[in-house]
Amino acid sequence: MRRDEPCLQYKRNVFCPKSKELQVEDENVLRLLYDEAKLNIIEGRYPCDPEHWTRLAALSCAIEIGTGLDDQQLSTAIRDRKLSSLLPAHVVGGVGAGLLSTLRLRAGRRAELEQSLLKEYHTLNTHTEPRPLILQYLSICHTLPYYGCAFFMGEIDKPAQGLLQRGGRKAVSVGISLEGVYVIDTKEKHVLLGLRFSELSWDHTYPDAEVNSHILWLEFDGEEDGTPVNKLLKIYSKQAELMSGLIEFCVELRSVSDVAASQMASAKEESVEGARGRRPGKVRRQSSVVCSRVHTLSTISYVDDGKEIKRLKPKRAASFFTKQTPASYAAVQVTDNVEQS
Structure with a gap:
């Protein structure tokens, strides 16, 4: 206990309805909601399907890096930030992955994930302000039944x-x-x-x-x-x-x-x-x-x-010796x- 370091975290109120989030005007508050939702996605606390985490990762690129980038600019930015900061850890092999699976990821899986992310990024509307993008990110998270738990x-x-x-x-x-x-x-x-x-x-x-x-x-x-x-x-x-x-x-x-x-x-x-x-x-x-x-x-x-x-x-499915x-x-x-x- 003496060696533990205190940690101050902002947490979303469990009793706050989802509908009120989309009515928030203060961009700083939206940023806090976005940061918490993104952390829960990356750490796997909010399980989601590939079409969801690909879209969310593309929105994160637009929010944090910017919109209107070409493939080369975006690829360079993604490599600098690492895929683990955009996609769930279990997808990129950050959690529970052995050495062999990590090497395979670097060889082929990483390129596949980057291409999917680039393709999804170019489908986004080129908003100049991050607020509409943050609201879109939160709206996708709202479809997950355990959001805000x-x-x-x-x-x-x-x-x-x-x-x-x-x-x-x-x-x-x-x-x-x-x-x-x-x-x-x-x-x-x-x-x-x-x-x-x-x-x-x-x-x-x-x-x-x-x-x-x-x-x-x-x-x-x-x-x-x-x-x-x-x-x-x-x-x-x-x-x-x-x-x-x-x-x-x-x-x-x-x-x-x-x-x-x-x-x-x-x-x-x-x-x-x-x-x-x-x-x-x-x-x-x-x-x-x-x-x-x-x-x-x-x-x-x-x-x-x-x-x-x-x-x-319970019914026995087969012989005891089978x-x-x-x-x-x-x-x-x-x-x-x-x-x-």
Whole structure:
């Protein structure tokens, strides 16, 4: 503690609506919002797809270097600044990359990324002032459901890879905003679970004799072998109590704003709240990092038949002596009344 150096950071208020950001006139305030959003993109805290981070990197070039540059001028400026200051670290190999992958990047991947960035840069409108460009950058970030979240660190159980192999735990970051809760894989940089507050229940438990950790429990609707079930996700974290308190405050804040809204807004909100009792629609495969991957989670499933809670027994996929093939992982997108997050 004595060796720690204090660090002063400006952080976006979690309770500030996105719509108010685009109404800000002070360019210095917009710069602070831009700097924080860019840092979260580069560090992978805001997972995004290639078309998003390419566009954002091109806007960063226009904001920080200038508009109207030719290919040679822009290439020189990019090399001086390095791609790692414009693109997510996991894209350019800055995090978790070994020596061989770094060498491959320098040989071919770097040139490919630069060409994509140059091409995207020339599609931008040549604004003379940075404000319109900053607003465009923030508008793209606003499409990410976890933009503006407060983030907490935690771990979840990994699914067992075989009958005799334990799954272990996986590091995740948990984002909480006025809209909902998002569980993000910190290594793979994609969303594992995204839920609105109307789609979940939660609780917090303290360490006990069996589990020496604070746990945040998230309950949500799901499906197992075609049967509607309730799913429980355990998030192990020293910050579980803080997360539970923030969720409770956000839910109360939303309920107060709903009461103060007009009759039309209230009727619309009631229709959204009415979705709580409905089961979510079927899911379809999707490659976007923004979409939930519920099938990759290790959850507890149960059904309520009106009399008692019954645990579902997992079906054996093969003989005990047959080698299990690894599960294939693919992104999913929820349709109907479930948020695509």
